[in-house]
Each structure stands twice: as C-alpha cells, then as structure tokens.
Amino acid sequence: MRFLTYEFFCGKGVGVKQDISILSEGFSLLKLIAEGLKRTGNYTVVIMSSSLIEMGYRINVDKVIETSGNENFPDFIREKADEEEIDFVFPIAPDLELVKIVEFLNSEFIGTVSSERCAIRIAADKFETYKVLKESGIRTPWTDLLLDDTHIYEYPVIVKDRYGISCENLSLINNSRELETLR
CATH class of the missing domain: 3.40.50.20 (Rossmann fold)
Structure with missing residues (x-):
C-alpha cells in the first residue's frame, strides 16, 4: 500500500x-x-x-x-x-x-x-465526550459547563477548558473567589 x-x-x-x-x-x-x-x-x-x-x-x-x-x-x-x-x-x-x-x-x-x-x-469536546460516556453507562466524574454564576459548587472542583489537549489550563479551584478569576 x-x-x-x-x-x-x-x-x-x-x-x-x-x-x-x-x-x-x-x-x-x-x-x-x-x-x-x-x-x-x-x-x-x-x-x-x-x-x-x-x-x-x-x-x-x-x-x-x-x-x-x-x-x-x-x-x-x-x-x-x-x-x-x-x-x-x-x-x-x-x-x-x-x-x-x-x-x-x-x-x-x-x-x-x-x-x-x-x-x-x-472527542475534541470534553463535555460531549462526558455525555456520550454517561449515556453509554460508563461511570465518569460529575461534569458541568461553567456558563453562569447561578450554580453553587461543592469545592474543591477541577476546572478544565472544554476544548484542548493534555492538562492545558487545568486548575484546582477551592472556592468561588478562585472560580471567578477564571471567568
């Protein structure tokens, strides 16, 4: 070939x-x-x-x-x-x-x-990947999109860009103030 x-x-x-x-x-x-x-x-x-x-x-x-x-x-x-x-x-x-x-x-x-x-x-979209895995019955960590300020999170949380590779822009967030710096 x-x-x-x-x-x-x-x-x-x-x-x-x-x-x-x-x-x-x-x-x-x-x-x-x-x-x-x-x-x-x-x-x-x-x-x-x-x-x-x-x-x-x-x-x-x-x-x-x-x-x-x-x-x-x-x-x-x-x-x-x-x-x-x-x-x-x-x-x-x-x-x-x-x-x-x-x-x-x-x-x-x-x-x-x-x-x-x-x-x-x-595969390029972490949230879409999460939904496909979840719908297929594969256990995955809880995942959400950070779209607005209305959701109260139980800290600490790990935040990562929706698109990207490796550990680019990976952050451990301990409180709402730290989360605000990422928005």
Whole structure:
C-alpha cells in the first residue's frame, strides 16, 4: 500500500508561532507512524517543512515532500496524494484541524486513516465526550459547563477548558473567589 503521512505542525514548520514541545511531539508521532508503515513494507511519503529539514529533523521513509509552510494544506495534501498515487493519507493534527482535513480529503474521495469525523468532533469536546460516556453507562466524574454564576459548587472542583489537549489550563479551584478569576 501507499501512504502519505502528514503532521500539522511539521508541515507548517517553525514559521508558525508554536511551542517547540508541540513541534517535537508532532515530529515524534510523524516519525513513529511513518517509519512503522515503511517497516511493514508500505511505500511511505511524508510532508515536512523545509525549515525542519534545515534544522536536522530526519525521517526514514521512501520520500519526503518539502514545503515552505505557506501552502493551502488540504489542497496541497490532495495534490501530492494524487501525484504519488497514494492509497491512504494518515493525517495527524489537533482535533478541530483534523476534522477539517478528514472532511476535505473524504469529499475528494481520498481514503484516510482516521476516526469518523463525528467521533473526532465528540472527542475534541470534553463535555460531549462526558455525555456520550454517561449515556453509554460508563461511570465518569460529575461534569458541568461553567456558563453562569447561578450554580453553587461543592469545592474543591477541577476546572478544565472544554476544548484542548493534555492538562492545558487545568486548575484546582477551592472556592468561588478562585472560580471567578477564571471567568
């Protein structure tokens, strides 16, 4: 099979304002997946920013397509997938970008190695994920949206952004005054 693997931050390169740890994480994922596909006998292509290549980032695949980071990426991915006669694109991106990429590629009849877009949307939204798990009978910690000042909480509570990854903006709140500082 022929795979094109694309990681959002590695394709854009270091010209985009981003934390170097995010770029390193993205490159690690790209390298792990792409080299694994190649190791199992698949023809493997990756898209990588020329700025990363200049910085010494290397990956053992059949072909590396260099980018300036300024390309219109859904179209660029489609174009390269066609040129390389790719069977599947393996996109790696933050959830909301991933949904857009998968929807676009699927609308162009390009196969993707990804979850269904509705599953990606639910997974990107912590409150929607909570509702799906709860409705499925899976025990989960109590979860609520902080929409107004009318609800009285039993403190302490853990507060986290509805969208985001890892432990971004995670806070332990001990009283209503601390909660107000987050609003």
